[in-house]
Amino acid sequence: MIQTTASEPAAAAISDTRAVLLHAAAKEIHQHGFKAASIATILQDTGLTKGALYHHFPSKQQLGLAVVDEVIATDLAARMLDPLRRSVDGLDVLLAYMDWRITAMTDADVRLGCPLNNLVQEMSHEDPEFRARLDHILQDWQAAIAQVLREGQQQGRILSTVDVDASALFIVSAWEGCWGMAKIRQSAETFRLCMAQLKLYVLGLMPR
Amino acid sequence: MIQTTASEPAAAAISDTRAVLLHAAAKEIHQHGFKAASIATILQDTGLTKGALYHHFPSKQQLGLAVVDEVIATDLAARMLDPLRRSVDGLDVLLAYMDWRITAMTDADVRLGCPLNNLVQEMSHEDPEFRARLDHILQDWQAAIAQVLREGQQQGRILSTVDVDASALFIVSAWEGCWGMAKIRQSAETFRLCMAQLKLYVLGLMPR
DNA sequence: GGGAACATTCATACCGGTTGGTATGTTCCT
DNA sequence: AGGAACATACCAACCGGTATGAATGTTCCC
Numbered sequence: 001m002i003q004t005t006a007s008e009p010a011a012a013a014i015s016d017t018r019a020v021l022l023h024a025a026a027k028e029i030h031q032h033g034f035k036a037a038s039i040a041t042i043l044q045d046t047g048l049t050k051g052a053l054y055h056h057f058p059s060k061q062q063l064g065l066a067v068v069d070e071v072i073a074t075d076l077a078a079r080m081l082d083p084l085r086r087s088v089d090g091l092d093v094l095l096a097y098m099d100w101r102i103t104a105m106t107d108a109d110v111r112l113g114c115p116l117n118n119l120v121q122e123m124s125h126e127d128p129e130f131r132a133r134l135d136h137i138l139q140d141w142q143a144a145i146a147q148v149l150r151e152g153q154q155q156g157r158i159l160s161t162v163d164v165d166a167s168a169l170f171i172v173s174a175w176e177g178c179w180g181m182a183k184i185r186q187s188a189e190t191f192r193l194c195m196a197q198l199k200l201y202v203l204g205l206m207p208r
Numbered sequence: 209m210i211q212t213t214a215s216e217p218a219a220a221a222i223s224d225t226r227a228v229l230l231h232a233a234a235k236e237i238h239q240h241g242f243k244a245a246s247i248a249t250i251l252q253d254t255g256l257t258k259g260a261l262y263h264h265f266p267s268k269q270q271l272g273l274a275v276v277d278e279v280i281a282t283d284l285a286a287r288m289l290d291p292l293r294r295s296v297d298g299l300d301v302l303l304a305y306m307d308w309r310i311t312a313m314t315d316a317d318v319r320l321g322c323p324l325n326n327l328v329q330e331m332s333h334e335d336p337e338f339r340a341r342l343d344h345i346l347q348d349w350q351a352a353i354a355q356v357l358r359e360g361q362q363q364g365r366i367l368s369t370v371d372v373d374a375s376a377l378f379i380v381s382a383w384e385g386c387w388g389m390a391k392i393r394q395s396a397e398t399f400r401l402c403m404a405q406l407k408l409y410v411l412g413l414m415p416r
Numbered sequence: 417g418g419g420a421a422c423a424t425t426c427a428t429a430c431c432g433g434t435t436g437g438t439a440t441g442t443t444c445c446t
Numbered sequence: 447a448g449g450a451a452c453a454t455a456c457c458a459a460c461c462g463g464t465a466t467g468a469a470t471g472t473t474c475c476c
Contacts, residue, residue, distance in 0.1 A: 017451080017452085032334070033241075033243070033330065035241070035243070035244050036243050036244070038434085038435080039435080039436065039437090040434080040435085040436095048452085048453090049452070049453050049454075050436090050437080050438090050453085050454090051441095051451085051452050051453050051454075052451075052452050052453075054436095054437075054438080055450085055451060055452065056451095059436085059437080060436065060437090111333050112333055113329060113332075113333065117329065117388065118329055120388060120391070120392045121321060121325065121326055121329040121330070121388060121391065122241065122329070122330065124321075124391050124392040124394070125319050125320055125321065125391065125394070126240070131392060131394070134392055135392050135393065138389070138392060166401050166402075166404070166405055167405060169389065169398065169401055169402055169405070170382070170386075170401075170402050170405035170406065170409075172389065173382065173385035173386050173388065173389040173402045174378070174381065174382035174385045174406075175385070176385050176388055176389070177381035177382045177383070177384050177385025177386075177388070178378075178381050178385075180325065180328060180329060180381065180384055180385070180388070181346070181377065181380065181381040181384070183328070183329065183332050183333065184328045184332040184339060184342055184343050184346060185343065186332070186333070186339070190377065193374050193377055193378075194374075194377055194378050194381045196374070197374055197375060197377070197378035198378065198382075201378075201409055201412075204409075204412055225425085225426085246460090246461080246462095247461080247462065247463090248460085248461085248462095256426080256427095257426065257427050257428080258426095258427085258428090258462090258463080258464090259425080259426045259427050259428080260425070260426050260427080261426095262462095262463075262464080263424080263425060263426065264425090267462085267463080268462065268463085417476105418475105418476090419474105419475095419476090420473105420474090420475085420476095421472105421473085421474085421475095422471105422472080422473075422474095423470100423471085423472075423473090424469100424470080424471075424472090425468105425469085425470075425471090426467105426468085426469080426470095427466100427467085427468080427469095428465105428466085428467085428468095429464100429465090429466085429467105430463105430464085430465080430466100431462105431463085431464075431465095432461105432462105432463095432464105433460105433461085433462095434459105434460085434461075434462105435458105435459080435460075435461085436457105436458105436459095436460105437456105437457085437458095437459105438455100438456085438457080438458105439454105439455090439456080439457100440453100440454085440455085440456100441452105441453080441454075441455095442451105442452085442453070442454090443450105443451085443452080443453090444449105444450090444451085444452095445448105445449095445450085445451095446447100446448090446449090446450100
């Protein structure tokens with residue numbers, strides 16, 4: 001397995017440093033927000049230099065936008081949106097995912113808060129480009145949940161009186177609200193309590 | 209009414225500049241967050257100088273903490289907590305306040321987000337002093353709502369099966385979540401939709 | 417009551433440190 | 447040879463914070 005195709009090493013080298021920078025930036029941004037994220041720290045963590053960074057990304061803003069598109073959005077899609085969209089019983093997938101979040105969440109996870117929510121609060125009114133991309137992610141999320149609720153209505157598992165769009169909006173909002181409350185309490189237990197109430201709200205959308 | 213006590217004029221002069229600085233700082237922090245808040249901008253807005261500021265506040269952090277205690281906490285108490293605590297029909301006060309928020313909220317209000325929530329997301333994991341004071345405000349808020357729900361139970365207006373503490377936690381969380389979602393959409397209409405769903409949640413706690 | 421002694425209140429000027437960004441190499445692969 | 451992929455060195459701007467000093471009261475003793 002020593003042999004590789006000729007083009008692989010170079011290509012791997014290119015995307016490798018890019019990916020390394022991207023994930024180091026994601027970590028730094030998660031810890032300190034975008035504005036306070038230090039280029040110097042990212043370079044220290046990776047052992048790379050400014051030349052390398054500004055070769056792959058034309059500016060700090062573009063680096064941040066790449067983190068949003070290629071790290072945050074990708075992660076959320078892989079964990080939630082794709083499973084929700086693929087399943088015929090999306091409602092079960094949603095409830096199961098909430099259960100998994102409730103049980104698996106740790107104090108360490110909760111400490112820095114939700115990477116998506118953090119950027120939303122920090123950037124959405126300061127930078128239109130950030131706002132557009134972050135909003136796009138949340139729109140996708142909301143749409144996926146609305147679709148799940150709509151299918152649930154067709155299956156008779158969701159009350160026909162429910163406004164699925166407004167309800168999906170609220171679920172996403174409250175979800176991020178749970179992250180926020182858990183963050184200030186620095187407590188996964190707070191997240192669990194809060195998320196359990198959100199689950200009760202969803203169950204309340206179903207017939208008795 | 210020309211006569212005043214001897215100590216008043218001096219005291220008024222002192223607290224005047226302090227109050228001016230405090231509210232200019234609150235505005236600047238609301239716009240850019242605490243870390244990115246510029247002392248220079250605050251001084252430009254007020255026409256004062258660094259000497260004046262650092263006479264009244266020993267550091268930028270202490271200025272920020274004063275904003276939390278003396279502006280944000282005070283406003284929330286005056287608008288919500290005091291009316292909630294004073295009324296014997298707290299539930300009606302709560303629902304009326306939600307209605308007022310739903311109707312009176314404008315795009316301009318929503319643009320910068322909730323001052324409290326912004327600081328929570330930005331500072332709670334970076335600065336323990338900020339975290340403690342912000343959490344204290346939210347604890348008070350949650351406790352006030354829990355008390356309202358508890359009294360509602362005694363009056364038979366809230367289902368006895370409701371966990372008032374968890375429910376109050378969720379209400380506060382979702383409330384801030386509505387702010388966040390409205391902020392990224394830059395839309396008061398989003399806030400209205402979201403808040404209306406939260407109101408439905410509260411109404412769901414009451415007997416049919 | 418008058419004036420010395422002191423405290424408050426604010427302005428001016430400046431500091432060290434850090435920031436994002438750039439201009440110029442150097443290496444290495446095709 | 448030529449260009450992609452990086453490293454090195456550097457810059458102008460800005461940040462929060464401080465040192466100094468000038469007014470402006472306030473207190474208190476003679």
